[in-house]
Structures are given as structure tokens and as C-alpha cells.
Amino acid sequence: MRKILLGPPSITNDDVQAVARVVKSGNLSLGEETVKFELEMARWLGVKYAVATSSGTTALHLAVIAGQVQAGDEVITTPFSFVASTNCFLYEKAVPKFVDIDSKTLNIDVNKIEKAITKKTKAILAVDVFGYPAEWKQIIQIAKKHNLKIIEDAAEALGAKYQGKKLGSLGHPTVFAFYPNKQMTTGEGGLLTTNDKKIYELTKGLANQGRGKDMQWLKHEYLGYNYRITEMAAALGRSQLKRLDQLLALRLQAAQWYKERLSKIPGVNLLKTDDKNHQRSWFVYVIKLDKQINRDQVIIELSNKGIPAKAYLPAIHLQPYMKTYGFKPGDFPICEAESKRTLALPFYSDIPESTIDFVCNKLAKIIK
Numbered sequence: 001m002r003k004i005l006l007g008p009p010s011i012t013n014d015d016v017q018a019v020a021r022v023v024k025s026g027n028l029s030l031g032e033e034t035v036k037f038e039l040e041m042a043r044w045l046g047v048k049y050a051v052a053t054s055s056g057t058t059a060l061h062l063a064v065i066a067g068q069v070q071a072g073d074e075v076i077t078t079p080f081s082f083v084a085s086t087n088c089f090l091y092e093k094a095v096p097k098f099v100d101i102d103s104k105t106l107n108i109d110v111n112k113i114e115k116a117i118t119k120k121t122k123a124i125l126a127v128d129v130f131g132y133p134a135e136w137k138q139i140i141q142i143a144k145k146h147n148l149k150i151i152e153d154a155a156e157a158l159g160a161k162y163q164g165k166k167l168g169s170l171g172h173p174t175v176f177a178f179y180p181n182k183q184m185t186t187g188e189g190g191l192l193t194t195n196d197k198k199i200y201e202l203t204k205g206l207a208n209q210g211r212g213k214d215m216q217w218l219k220h221e222y223l224g225y226n227y228r229i230t231e232m233a234a235a236l237g238r239s240q241l242k243r244l245d246q247l248l249a250l251r252l253q254a255a256q257w258y259k260e261r262l263s264k265i266p267g268v269n270l271l272k273t274d275d276k277n278h279q280r281s282w283f284v285y286v287i288k289l290d291k292q293i294n295r296d297q298v299i300i301e302l303s304n305k306g307i308p309a310k311a312y313l314p315a316i317h318l319q320p321y322m323k324t325y326g327f328k329p330g331d332f333p334i335c336e337a338e339s340k341r342t343l344a345l346p347f348y349s350d351i352p353e354s355t356i357d358f359v360c361n362k363l364a365k366i367i368k
């Protein structure tokens, strides 16, 4: 039987040729592919500006700097995410103010945000976890009322819609990521979107060693970084973008195949379904097991049958390095409870229905 993978990318001959063409051209950095990739992504998302970067993490760091988040400032964020959504402001020595999550959406609980605001609060960094849009209307209202910056981490949510609008087009700085397990990949890569010209020019310059608007080669206006995407990565991104709508449709189909089978297995609970305001973009296929089921044992037994599955996501505040910030078990009980019972199953754009069948049959037997 073919080896089952957790979340491989979908790569076609066109993708390979697009990258090969760039490699042969010798223009490997700061060229046309990047310029076009940014324009095409901005157009697809329905936003004015896009800055392509070396990763989602570096794009997030730029959004934090553009938000003038500084040492000692507090940033309100979710503990149920990939660590980069917190690390990006720890780099600036800002302080995490985690707010527990909503157990249904797994996103930050907007009803708890205001209680966490202090005089030191500078920004709200919310994540659209597993591709499900956070409660942006309320987040924007709270941010306005308390004069806070907003940073959106939509690394997992390319193509998701909030109130009918694609994430990334709501106006505030939003970040996407293109690691190989994402809806679309550039190998490594990220994107920052904004409707604000100043933020665009600043982040574009910061990503390119702090060069100013005119991008003169040895003139540096700010303390900058090398967060540039390569031309090879941008070319792969452009090629993938041509198929993005199709890739998203395939993922939706795969999610439906899973849903048909998993909803019949006792003990397995599915992620929240879409509603009027929220349209998920399928990034990973995560299920929640009933509390009495030993999730880690299920993962081991799936692995014994050749099925990779992952405990996903561990709570950020319980990561070993977070101890230095004083967090401890029990601080965010809903996040901790959900993170103990969630697991990701194999999921990718080209996953065959027969593989999903196989995974679900084995899972049902193991749980029984």
C-alpha cells in the first residue's frame, strides 16, 4: 500500500517548470516573480497591498513592528495556536496576555478580551485557527474602543471568508503562510497584506534590510531584516495560485468525505461547521475525541497501522520555554482541555477518498 502522509503539498509539472525556469534564468532574488506574486496575491485576496516574505513567522514579525509594538507592551492573543503567533512579538520583548478560547470555534473568546485589557495593552493578535475565521466584527469594535492595533494571523486560513469577505481583505495587517502543509505552498514563504500604503511601504522596506521607499541598494532608513522571499519560491507561489481555487475545492471535498464517515463514529466530534459569518478554509483535518478516550494511545495505534496523526495543537503557554514567562497548567482551562483531545488526521488536496475510508475504518476500530 502507498505510504500515507499527514499533509504533503500538491505539486504539478507546471510547478516544477515554473521553478526550473527561474533557476535557469539566474535571477534568483528581488526580481519579477516576487513583484508579480505580490500583485496577484493582492488581487486574489481583494486587498490593496501584499508583501511576500521568507515565512509566515517573518511576516508576523513585520506586522508587529508596523504595529509599533515595543518592549513591555502587552499583546492580547490566543494560547491555542502555533507558537509563531506569540513568538513574533516576544522578539520585540512585548508581553503575552493570553485570553482563553471558545470551545466551539477554538478561536480566542472575544467575550473575555476586554477583561484582559490594561494600560499597557498595545495590540490584539488573533488567529484564525484551523482556517476558521475569528470573531472579527467584535475584535475590530474592541480595538477601536480601546485604541489598540490589530494583527491577524491567517496563516492557516488562506481562502477563508468572514461575512462573505476573504480574510486578508478586512483592512488590518494580515499574515498568510506557505509552508508545504498549507493550502498553497512556496516551500517556505509568507505574505503580509494591508490596505494601508504606509504599512506596505514600511514592511516592504523592513523585509529588505530597512531600505527606504526608493529601495536604493546601500541606503538603509530603518533597522531592517533580510526577510525576502526567493524568486524560486515566488514562482512556485504564482504557479500554485493559478490552481488555488481548485485546491481549496478539493480540500472541501476531502473534508466532506471525512465528515460523512466520522460523524458515524461514537466518541469522535467534528470541528464547527460554517455559518452565515464564517466560512472555513480547510487547512488540517482535526477531530476532537471524547474526554474519556485516550487520545495519545489512539495516535500510537493509528501509527502502528501506518496512519500518521498528530496531537494538534499543544497549548502555547505550556511549551517548555514559556515557563520563563510564568505560565502554568490551569491558566487557560478551555484551551488546555481542547488541546488534550484534538488530533489531526492525514489531510491534503489530493487525498483519495479510499485513503479517507481506510483512515476512518481503522480509527473506528481503534476507538471501539
Ligand SMILES: Cc1ncc(COP(=O)(O)O)c(C=O)c1O
Binding pocket: 055, 056, 057, 058, 081, 082, 084, 085, 127, 153, 155, 156, 177, 178, 179, 188, 189, 190
Ligand atoms: C497560526 C500560524 N501562525 C504562524 C505560522 C508560521 O508560519 P511559517 O511556518 O511559515 O513561519 C504558522 C505555520 O504553521 C501557523 O500555523
